[in-house]
Amino acid sequence: MPLAAQSLGRRERNKQAKLERIIAAASELFAEQGVDEVTTQQIADKADIGAGTLFLYAKTKGELLLLVQNAHYATALANGQAAAEKTPGVLGATLAIIRPVVNCNRVHVDNGRTYLREMVFGDPREPHHAEALKIVAQTEQAVAGILSRDEAITDADAATLARVVSSIMFLTMASAVNPHTGTEEIIENIRGQIGAILPR
Amino acid sequence: MPLAAQSLGRRERNKQAKLERIIAAASELFAEQGVDEVTTQQIADKADIGAGTLFLYAKTKGELLLLVQNAHYATALANGQAAAEKTPGVLGATLAIIRPVVNCNRVHVDNGRTYLREMVFGDPREPHHAEALKIVAQTEQAVAGILSRDEAITDADAATLARVVSSIMFLTMASAVNPHTGTEEIIENIRGQIGAILPR
DNA sequence: ACTCATAACTGAGTACGGTCAGACTTTATT
């Protein structure tokens, strides 16, 4: 074993390498063709692994999508949080958080909708799913933080309202079937709803 | 042709009879075993039609579930509306509308969640799907009507808020994976959220 | 009655997500 090698055994390194190949392959194919147009066989072939091996790394095709997309959403959220810092006003700042997430979701409409579907209806015990839920929780916490800027909103209400904002976001994105519906159009729709639930 | 026969031709009557057999068969099997445990073949057999014929009456298995459940939801809504008439207070009346719907959704948890999934992510152009969306629209209108009792809420806001209530209901039901979560528990959860969005 | 166009039906066939018994690889033990 060369001195430069990781402290991990060969086995662990192999697994890591395979996982990365899977992510790369799935990521590319999903982006190019959309989840529904890609077969798990294609992904396995491109990642140079057996068809069955794929399912050792993600229990279902849906989990695979979560695995691939979670990273994108996490960075989108980070961008949103940064933007919200610089935005005054509760409504404006809330939308600033949300905007990059919606935008990320709209890069490939079908994939975005499938991602949402998987999050709500997939098996929450699966690891990649849990990861996705963590991002949602973070988003809600961030929104709750923003809402607390308003002195008329208690901390408990902020948490509840953040949950509601999350629902609004989710369903507004999921309902926007038409791929020509742009990010800003959706944001405006969301603005209308959030505007109606905030104290006047 | 006997005098007593309908004005419809034999063709139309046959179709009607088949549709009814399909609804009866699917309804029974779904209720007994749950959507996921029933195969379309079983349904076709029970309805005494060919496997392919089933898909002339419902484009997908999901559509079939919508076909079967829509009627239940429609009556649940009617019950809710009746109950809301007799219930004073905006929050109470809103929950009165919702209660039977939630309850209906919880009769068989898996079927209920699949129904929700199909409504948001299914093909809205399919007829049974359109029917389901109509029920949702009616629910929102009914809720908007209740909200308008509050003089602090404009008609436009009532419509928007009704939409939000709909989202809350949807996601709260869909997230309640545990079959032991009862109707009232979910209603309480929803009450908390609606309470937070109504003007104080 | 007969013909023909059209609507409705059928079930063998297809594609694909997911499984599993067995092969292979790595690590631990002596």
Add this chain to the structure above:
DNA sequence: AATAAAGTCTGACCGTACTCAGTTATGAGT
């Protein structure tokens, strides 16, 4: 080095939702 134990991989296989080319039933036209 040899062997054992445990972990990882594989692809043939399976179940099932859905399709489609071919068949049959219906009713309008003559």
